[in-house]
Amino acid sequence: MAHIHHYDAVIVGAGGAGLMAALESGKRVRTAVVSKLYPTRSHTGAAQGGMCAALANVEDDSWEWHAFDTVKGSDFLADQDAVDVMCKEAVDSVLQLERMGLPFNRTPEGKIDQRRFGGHTRNHGEAPVKRACYAADRTGHMILQTLYQQCNKFGVEFYNEFFVLDLIMGDDVCSGIIAYEIATGELHVFHAKSVLFATGGYGKMFKITSNAHTLTGDGPGVVYRKGLPLEDMEFFQFHPTGLYRLGILLSEAARGEGAILRNADGERFMERYAPTIKDLAPRDMVSRAEFFEIKEGRGAGPDKDYILLDLTDVDPEVVETKLPDITEFARTYLGVDPLKEGVPIVPTAHYAMGGIPTNVDAEVLRDHTGAIVPGFYAAGECACVSVHGANRLGTNSLLDIVVFGRRGGVAMAEYASTNPLPDIPDDVHVHTEEWLRSLTEGESEESPHEIHTILQDEMMDKASVLRTEESLLDVLETIGKLRERYGRARVKDRSKVFNTELVEHIELGYLIDMAEALVVSARARTESRGGHYREDHQLREDDHWLKHSFISKAATGETVLNYKDVTLGRYEPVERKY
Numbered sequence: 370m371a372h373i374h375h376y377d378a379v380i381v382g383a384g385g386a387g388l389m390a391a392l393e394s395g396k397r398v399r400t401a402v403v404s405k406l407y408p409t410r411s412h413t414g415a416a417q418g419g420m421c422a423a424l425a426n427v428e429d430d431s432w433e434w435h436a437f438d439t440v441k442g443s444d445f446l447a448d449q450d451a452v453d454v455m456c457k458e459a460v461d462s463v464l465q466l467e468r469m470g471l472p473f474n475r476t477p478e479g480k481i482d483q484r485r486f487g488g489h490t491r492n493h494g495e496a497p498v499k500r501a502c503y504a505a506d507r508t509g510h511m512i513l514q515t516l517y518q519q520c521n522k523f524g525v526e527f528y529n530e531f532f533v534l535d536l537i538m539g540d541d542v543c544s545g546i547i548a549y550e551i552a553t554g555e556l557h558v559f560h561a562k563s564v565l566f567a568t569g570g571y572g573k574m575f576k577i578t579s580n581a582h583t584l585t586g587d588g589p590g591v592v593y594r595k596g597l598p599l600e601d602m603e604f605f606q607f608h609p610t611g612l613y614r615l616g617i618l619l620s621e622a623a624r625g626e627g628a629i630l631r632n633a634d635g636e637r638f639m640e641r642y643a644p645t646i647k648d649l650a651p652r653d654m655v656s657r658a659e660f661f662e663i664k665e666g667r668g669a670g671p672d673k674d675y676i677l678l679d680l681t682d683v684d685p686e687v688v689e690t691k692l693p694d695i696t697e698f699a700r701t702y703l704g705v706d707p708l709k710e711g712v713p714i715v716p717t718a719h720y721a722m723g724g725i726p727t728n729v730d731a732e733v734l735r736d737h738t739g740a741i742v743p744g745f746y747a748a749g750e751c752a753c754v755s756v757h758g759a760n761r762l763g764t765n766s767l768l769d770i771v772v773f774g775r776r777g778g779v780a781m782a783e784y785a786s787t788n789p790l791p792d793i794p795d796d797v798h799v800h801t802e803e804w805l806r807s808l809t810e811g812e813s814e815e816s817p818h819e820i821h822t823i824l825q826d827e828m829m830d831k832a833s834v835l836r837t838e839e840s841l842l843d844v845l846e847t848i849g850k851l852r853e854r855y856g857r858a859r860v861k862d863r864s865k866v867f868n869t870e871l872v873e874h875i876e877l878g879y880l881i882d883m884a885e886a887l888v889v890s891a892r893a894r895t896e897s898r899g900g901h902y903r904e905d906h907q908l909r910e911d912d913h914w915l916k917h918s919f920i921s922k923a924a925t926g927e928t929v930l931n932y933k934d935v936t937l938g939r940y941e942p943v944e945r946k947y
């Protein structure tokens with residue numbers, strides 16, 4: 370038994386990307402948002418630092434400088450046509466949010482204020498530039514609240530705490546989704562002309578992460594199981610300033626406001642790694658520098674295993690007013706007062722550069738040749754356009770979700786207005802029903818919790834900031850064993866009402882898929898680029914590797930890798946110095 374709903378457009382996920390798409394689609398056609406979380410609990414709400422756009426409100430700036438920084442930050446793997454679209458549309462996107470009422474911080478003259486962020490520079494790398502628009506250190510929270518209000522205003526319908534399990538595909542055309550209502554355990558079929566996935570990231574495969582518990586890669590997981598490809602999965606970003614042991618994020622805005630990274634000797638070590646922009650170098654470089662400092666015995670603390678984020682020279686007024694949340698985090702979780710002493714930090718798994726491949730209209734690509742899946746769209750962190758290439762710049766994700774969420778919303782609504790509702794079989798949900806039953810039938814001693822812990826430990830040790838053939842092969846074997854154990858595990862809670870054990874069990878399955886896709890893609894790439902650093906292949910090799918990976922899974926269970934050339938443009942790949 371399943372409930373059936375009919376819509377023109379259905380969006381999965383109510384973070385910034387999903388809500389932006391819903392708003393644009395909802396203005397044009399009948400639109401529903403299906404989300405496993407209440408919308409304003411989405412991870413976008415945790416984004417602290419800002420959203421960038423070359424408004425030039427505080428300093429000279431141009432969208433072209435922004436595009437240059439994004440391409441260079443990406444280690445030249447970003448598609449330059451897509452980067453141009455994002456950087457050009459950034460300015461209008463910020464102004465659109467402002468018009469909707471988003472309370473940005475202001476300059477004394479009343480313009481939207483802007484601050485510095487890693488990798489954003491003036492005139493092609495001369496010096497850091499103030500490009501990030503922000504609302505204290507709660508920028509994402511403000512974006513979510515603003516967009517959710519607007520969606521309600523335009524009559525978008527919400528299905529909250531509905532867990533999407535499958536995509537309906539007939540004749541290679543997308544025609545809806547199947548979801549599990551967490552409150553009741555009932556299945557719902559959303560029969561639609563167009564579907565957009567905006568399900569966010571999958572940092573929960575790593576032990577130390579800034580990501581929320583719910584970031585488990587469900588959307589890319591569903592796509593991968595359909596035999597469709599995922600792009601650039603080897604590139605996962607580690608953010609340099611996660612709270613020691615916990616991974617909770619201290620925004621780059623802290624360094625934007627003047628904080629400095631120091632090793633155990635009190636040395637400002639980034640001067641050695643990035644002499645021009647130092648602590649504001651891109652995240653891949655700073656995270657790697659931290660790992661090297663720790664590896665070479667210059668880490669701070671009794672176990673020499675962390676770095677210090679020093680805010681003591683920043684004006685206390687700025688710390689308290691522009692960085693209130695992160696100051697509170699340091700005090701609450703580590704008992705450290707940032708006004709008086711360095712805060713212990715380590716790199717934390719933060720952002721998935723890879724994901725569901727799309728073009729600039731958020732249409733999902735069927736393969737590495739660029740063919741699309743009609744009616745199927747993806748935007749936000751679960752997608753790969755690709756504007757971030759091998760390494761994303763800070764504040765470019767909030768921008769990405771707004772720009773490509775909007776483009777996706779417009780495109781899916783146009784598609785829905787010009788295409789009929791495809792037929793679907795009456796028993797379309799039966800396969801999902803049987804799968805769910807199989808997860809709760811029978812007994813097993815396997816502990817999903819243990820499987821998850823091993824996965825996180827191993828991924829952190831062997832597939833995070835530094836990688837080798839040996840470490841990747843090792844973790845791949847572990848993933849294989851964990852997959853077998855997972856296959857034997859069963860959900861013990863048999864209730865229908867709020868069966869969160871069942872939900873977490875399914876999420877773990879997606880995490881195993883994401884880990885496999887990441888490690889297989891990373892093993893194949895025998896070079897170092899952006900967030901992917903191979904100790905056994907330390908150089909970037911443009912002759913061989915200036916290309917995007919496309920990984921998919923054959924029906925037999927084997928992984929298949931294909932490659933697609935990077936779209937170049939104005940900027941020829943050069944050595945990346947900061």
Ligand SMILES: Cc1cc2nc3c(=O)[nH]c(=O)nc-3n(C[C@H](O)[C@H](O)[C@H](O)COP(=O)(O)OP(=O)(O)OC[C@H]3O[C@@H](n4cnc5c(N)ncnc54)[C@H](O)[C@@H]3O)c2cc1C
Binds near residue numbers: 720767
């Ligand atoms: C702590 C933190 C701070 C950050 N700070 C910044 C910053 O300052 N600037 C910046 O640019 N970027 C920042 N980022 C990155 C940025 O916030 C995210 O990349 C971005 O918000 C992702 O938005 P999204 O809409 O793609 O996904 P999310 O906001 O993660 O939303 C995902 C949605 O998908 C839904 N969903 C997932 N799976 C399912 C399923 N199976 N069924 C139904 N629904 C599902 C969820 O309910 C949720 O609504 C930060 C990230 C973190 C973790």
